[in-house]
Amino acid sequence: MVRRYPDALLGLVGSLLVFAGSYGLADVPRNDATLEGLGLAPMTYGYGKTLSGFAFWLGIALMVIAWVRIGRDHRRMSLRATLTTIGAWTVPLMFAVPTFSRDVYAYLGQAAVLQHGFDPYTDGPAHNPGPIVDSMAQIWAPTTSPYSPAFMLLMRGVVGIAGDNVFAGVFLVRLVLLPGLLLTMWAVPRIAAHFGASRRLGLWLVLVNPMLLVHLVAGPHLELLMMGLLAAGVALVLDGRHVVGLLVLGVAASVKITAAIAIPFVLWIWIDHRRTARRTESPDAAEPVGFAERVRLFVATAGIPAAVFGGFTLTLGLGVGWINGLSYASRIINPFTIPIAVGHVVTYAVAPLTVWNLQEVLVVTRFLGSLALAVILVTLWWRSRGGERAATAAMAWAMFALLLLEPSTLPWYYTWVACIAVAFTLPMWARQWVVGVSVFFLITFQPDDSILFYKPLESAMALALSVLAAVSLRRRDPLRLRSLWSLLVRG
Numbered sequence: 001m002v003r004r005y006p007d008a009l010l011g012l013v014g015s016l017l018v019f020a021g022s023y024g025l026a027d028v029p030r031n032d033a034t035l036e037g038l039g040l041a042p043m044t045y046g047y048g049k050t051l052s053g054f055a056f057w058l059g060i061a062l063m064v065i066a067w068v069r070i071g072r073d074h075r076r077m078s079l080r081a082t083l084t085t086i087g088a089w090t091v092p093l094m095f096a097v098p099t100f101s102r103d104v105y106a107y108l109g110q111a112a113v114l115q116h117g118f119d120p121y122t123d124g125p126a127h128n129p130g131p132i133v134d135s136m137a138q139i140w141a142p143t144t145s146p147y148s149p150a151f152m153l154l155m156r157g158v159v160g161i162a163g164d165n166v167f168a169g170v171f172l173v174r175l176v177l178l179p180g181l182l183l184t185m186w187a188v189p190r191i192a193a194h195f196g197a198s199r200r201l202g203l204w205l206v207l208v209n210p211m212l213l214v215h216l217v218a219g220p221h222l223e224l225l226m227m228g229l230l231a232a233g234v235a236l237v238l239d240g241r242h243v244v245g246l247l248v249l250g251v252a253a254s255v256k257i258t259a260a261i262a263i264p265f266v267l268w269i270w271i272d273h274r275r276t277a278r279r280t281e282s283p284d285a286a287e288p289v290g291f292a293e294r295v296r297l298f299v300a301t302a303g304i305p306a307a308v309f310g311g312f313t314l315t316l317g318l319g320v321g322w323i324n325g326l327s328y329a330s331r332i333i334n335p336f337t338i339p340i341a342v343g344h345v346v347t348y349a350v351a352p353l354t355v356w357n358l359q360e361v362l363v364v365t366r367f368l369g370s371l372a373l374a375v376i377l378v379t380l381w382w383r384s385r386g387g388e389r390a391a392t393a394a395m396a397w398a399m400f401a402l403l404l405l406e407p408s409t410l411p412w413y414y415t416w417v418a419c420i421a422v423a424f425t426l427p428m429w430a431r432q433w434v435v436g437v438s439v440f441f442l443i444t445f446q447p448d449d450s451i452l453f454y455k456p457l458e459s460a461m462a463l464a465l466s467v468l469a470a471v472s473l474r475r476r477d478p479l480r481l482r483s484l485w486s487l488l489v490r491g
Helices: 006-027 046-072 079-093 103-115 131-135 151-164 166-194 198-204 210-218 222-240 242-255 257-281 290-316 322-331 336-350 358-383 388-405 413-420 426-446 458-474 481-491
Strands: none
Touching: 006 046, 006 210, 046 079, 046 198, 046 210, 046 426, 046 458, 079 166, 079 198, 079 210, 103 131, 103 151, 103 257, 131 166, 131 210, 131 458, 151 166, 151 222, 151 242, 151 290, 151 413, 166 210, 166 222, 166 358, 166 413, 198 413, 210 222, 210 413, 222 257, 222 388, 222 413, 242 257, 242 290, 257 290, 257 358, 290 322, 336 358, 336 388, 336 413, 358 426, 388 413, 426 458
């Protein structure tokens, strides 16, 4: 295995270095003596922090190099080897300090509020002070939870076991989210194979991708579980198990409401399967799917996931207060959605004439973005009536439109699109864009939850490296380093 797939080993070494470096460079829990007890506290300052940073970024570089090399020759690696590679790269990240985000501490903080008898949909984590609240980004300490009921139930169970032990809580969160990885590993090859796409290329796009893997596992983020349930639900629907698939999609939406975007498109897939089945049974006298049957399928498509979501809501017993928490996403401002990018451009453009507050401009641009998103989603849904392929493609485009037009977006949100886009063999230029964007996000979003995008020099370096990675997917040694090495050696 090692001799046959050296790039998999290279990525594993990178994952181990990311794990080691995270203890000095990432979001270490605050007011927690665990690292001191383990003798690892020197990694968080001075030379220890410097060495940690070197190890972390070397690890990221090795994982990216391995990912690009595997993607360049993806046919050389078997499906089993690809799955094994994903598993091997994941294991070290399971034990890393949370990287690139402190969201996991917010998960624990909101669950701790619930565990102590408060309502996380009306009371922020600050109601339950302690090491968990100290460790999370303080901007979220007074805010309420935006998370759906199933996820809150899972997190309450985690806090019930771990208590105020932050390290234990983080590890248990990863264990709770791990089924999402396994479901994705199961579902992605099935979605790809259903449409004749490459199963290995699909897994390469979603789970060998260091940007997504590091954010989802080392992060960690609930999108890992949501992605697995979303992909599994879509795979089951495409396989003709519509009711079971809708039940799974209902669970996905109960983990994060974003997954519900996929549900309306199931209607057209179900109708297409009915039409195909009748044509197969009686080619000469195949009857179209009538209006009454379409209504029944529509009710089932909407009702089954709604019943699942309602069941989790009743179990949690807190109603739909999570809707209020969604508004806090507007606090995240980065130029990676169209409304925020336009807001920045407008404020810069009028700066010589007048001073416009960015927040006031964003109210308008985000409102217009929401209107545009609503029109796009309805249009995509209505125009995808042609069959399961059209509906699945529209499902992926709907997720992509949401990424571009919602109030804010973050790197790990791209899992929403990626786990569905595997249905189609992306052309090389599209794969290069995936590589370039992934590498850019890996660099501009820093492991300590800071962002470098507004620093011109660092952003230029990130752009240059992302372009190099994208070009490397098509061309071996684009910088001609081998020729330079030969020239130096041979004189």
